[in-house]
Amino acid sequence: MAESSLIQIKGIRDGLLVTLGEAAWPVAQRALLERIEAQPEFFKGARLSLDVGAQALRTAELTALRDQLSERGITLWAVVSTSPVTETTAQLLGLATRLFKPSPSREAPSRTSSRAFPVAKGIDDETALWVGKTLRSGTRIEFDGHVVVLGDVNPGAEIIAGGSIIVWGRLRGFVHAGARGNRQAVICALDLAPTQLRVADEIAVPPRRHGKPQPEMVRLKDGLLQAEPWPGSEK
Amino acid sequence: MTGTVVTVTSGKGGVGKTTAVANIAVALASEGKKVVCIDGDIGLRNLDVIMGLENRIVYDIVDVVEGRCRTRQAMIRDKRLPELFLIPAAQTRDKNAVSPSDMVRLCDELRAEMDWILIDSPAGIERGFRNAVAPADRVLIVTNPEMSAVRDADRVIGLLEAEEKPAPSLIINRLNPNMVRRGDMLSVDDVYDLLRIDVIGIVPEDENVIVASNRGMPLALDGKSKAGQAFRNIARRLNGEQVPFIDLESTSLWDRLVKLAGRK
Numbered sequence: 001m002a003e004s005s006l007i008q009i010k011g012i013r014d015g016l017l018v019t020l021g022e023a024a025w026p027v028a029q030r031a032l033l034e035r036i037e038a039q040p041e042f043f044k045g046a047r048l049s050l051d052v053g054a055q056a057l058r059t060a061e062l063t064a065l066r067d068q069l070s071e072r073g074i075t076l077w078a079v080v081s082t083s084p085v086t087e088t089t090a091q092l093l094g095l096a097t098r099l100f101k102p103s104p105s106r107e108a109p110s111r112t113s114s115r116a117f118p119v120a121k122g123i124d125d126e127t128a129l130w131v132g133k134t135l136r137s138g139t140r141i142e143f144d145g146h147v148v149v150l151g152d153v154n155p156g157a158e159i160i161a162g163g164s165i166i167v168w169g170r171l172r173g174f175v176h177a178g179a180r181g182n183r184q185a186v187i188c189a190l191d192l193a194p195t196q197l198r199v200a201d202e203i204a205v206p207p208r209r210h211g212k213p214q215p216e217m218v219r220l221k222d223g224l225l226q227a228e229p230w231p232g233s234e235k
Numbered sequence: 236m237t238g239t240v241v242t243v244t245s246g247k248g249g250v251g252k253t254t255a256v257a258n259i260a261v262a263l264a265s266e267g268k269k270v271v272c273i274d275g276d277i278g279l280r281n282l283d284v285i286m287g288l289e290n291r292i293v294y295d296i297v298d299v300v301e302g303r304c305r306t307r308q309a310m311i312r313d314k315r316l317p318e319l320f321l322i323p324a325a326q327t328r329d330k331n332a333v334s335p336s337d338m339v340r341l342c343d344e345l346r347a348e349m350d351w352i353l354i355d356s357p358a359g360i361e362r363g364f365r366n367a368v369a370p371a372d373r374v375l376i377v378t379n380p381e382m383s384a385v386r387d388a389d390r391v392i393g394l395l396e397a398e399e400k401p402a403p404s405l406i407i408n409r410l411n412p413n414m415v416r417r418g419d420m421l422s423v424d425d426v427y428d429l430l431r432i433d434v435i436g437i438v439p440e441d442e443n444v445i446v447a448s449n450r451g452m453p454l455a456l457d458g459k460s461k462a463g464q465a466f467r468n469i470a471r472r473l474n475g476e477q478v479p480f481i482d483l484e485s486t487s488l489w490d491r492l493v494k495l496a497g498r499k
Contacts, residue, residue, distance in 0.1 A: 059399050067369070070362060071334040092397035094360070134431065136393030137386050138360075154429060156386050157393075 006031045014099065015047030015077070025055055029065055036072055049078035049099060056085040062093060084129070091140055098142070128163070135159070135173065144180070155195055161185070170213070183220050188230060192216040199225055238269075238349040240342045241473065242371035243406075246387030248358030250379045251408040254444060255466070256355040257285045258455040259375075262470035264319035265456070268350040271310060271320040273341075275367040276357040277332055280324035287314065287451020288321055297325040300337045306344055315456065320349075330362040335369035342370035351473075360394060368395065373473075374403035375435060380410050380421040385429055392432060404435035406469065411440045412483045436469035438462050439483050 006021040006028055020028045036043045048069060057079075066076045078096035081087055090097050128146035137156025141147060146163035157173035159165055164185045165177045171189035176198040178185030183200045191213035197204045199218065204225040217230040243256045256272055264270045273296065274282040283289045294309040299322065306322075313319035322341075325332065338354075345352050356367030368374060374395055378388040388405070395403055407426055414420035423437055441462035447454040454463040455470070461481060468478045 059397060063398055067335050073331065094394060136389045138390040139393055154389050156390060
């Protein structure tokens with residue numbers, strides 16, 4: 001009885017949304033699987049998104065659950081959590097972490113009016129997400145603060161950051177800095193050759209580089225995205 | 236005896252996974268190892284065709300998993316190599332007929348009596364792929380020297396990393412040295428530069444591969460072909476031997492002289 005109240009199931013546009021209540025992870029997971037066993041026909045073939053609240057889940061836990069669901073004919077496609085650990089795990093496993101994708105910058109009415117982005121917070125006091133490895137194709141990192149990558153960002157990988165993006169390596173994927181409208185955000189990389197760059201609502205496809213790679217920084221200058229060698233002349 | 240489970244996968248289809256499995260299996264078995272290949276491509280099987288064993292299938296992997304036969308009954312013995320076996324895929328079912336834990340159980344059973352268990356993964360990153368990598372001790376990723384195949388290989392490597400699997404090794408298949416020299420094809424260095432994983436084999440493009448798979452006679456049995464040689468080298472490297480890579484880049488005597496001179 002107590003266990004069934006742990007789980008709330010709701011139909012949403014993308015399938016079923018299961019919200020797990022506060023409980024130790026093994027208990028919550030068992031409760032979910034028991035609920036599914038009780039109505040296998042209802043769940044069969046379902047696309048499931050899971051809201052795990054503040055649970056911090058690592059790869060082993062999330063893959064185990066995904067495989068157990070998969071054996072019951074259920075596809076786990078999204079995991080929503082307030083824990084950054086769980087969010088990163090889910091992103092690395094290729095699961096969605098947002099149910100409704102907000103695209104704030106592109107829907108902003110006018111690119112010249114700075115009122116569209118009311119408070120671009122000072123970027124100094126925000127937190128940064130540390131990614132200590134190469135991001136391979138298909139990985140999507142979304143974070144409200146800055147993102148620092150120690151490694152490469154390969155083609156097919158995406159970073160969407162509220163603040164700036166620093167890549168200590170080769171940047172060849174897609175990056176969007178200042179995704180919530182922060183026009184002060186910058187993008188830095190040791191070797192800057194991305195598929196596409198965005199800062200706030202400005203989009204650029206950098207030209208093919210000739211010659212040796214060098215550290216560069218991209219920022220908005222007079223409304224245009226400009227790359228300059230780093231350290232730059234303005235220093 | 237504790238066998239090693241090796242899964243061959245790629246992300247992209249048509250890069251030569253099945254050919255690689257058949258040839259590496261043949262090469263390992265001709266060195267006297269006990270080898271079983273498992274076709275993980277349920278619903279689209281073709282490892283049996285490449286190995287020339289299609290007409291001997293009685294039971295398949297789904298029969299084993301669903302308990303209609305013993306594992307031994309589904310293992311088809313090769314025509315030429317008595318220590319080589321194949322567990323074929325079912326053609327009339329789909330990937331959901333088998334689960335990752337079924338694969339782990341099956342491989343644990345096979346480990347006891349085999350040296351090598353090779354799994355041919357289907358293309359894609361969905362259920363069939365997860366079935367194939369679940370029991371893997373080692374993963375070999377096959378790619379071609381072209382951007383789309385490399386991009387998919389990168390994706391697969393990322394998924395394996397996320398699942399905390401052991402680091403995979405790379406087979407670069409269908410390399411055309413002439414095209415590389417002209418700058419029309421990615422070179423081994425270009426591919427390595429992006430993927431950054433250990434390269435275990437470089438297989439040149441060879442039209443004999445197609446002839447061999449149509450005849451159901453894997454190329455690694457053939458002493459002369461360069462592709463066959465490359466697959467035999469992969470098998471030896473799996474066994475822990477240090478084997479130098481075949482020199483594919485320079486074929487003319489003059490090129491080789493230039494290279495030798497440059498080394499000094």
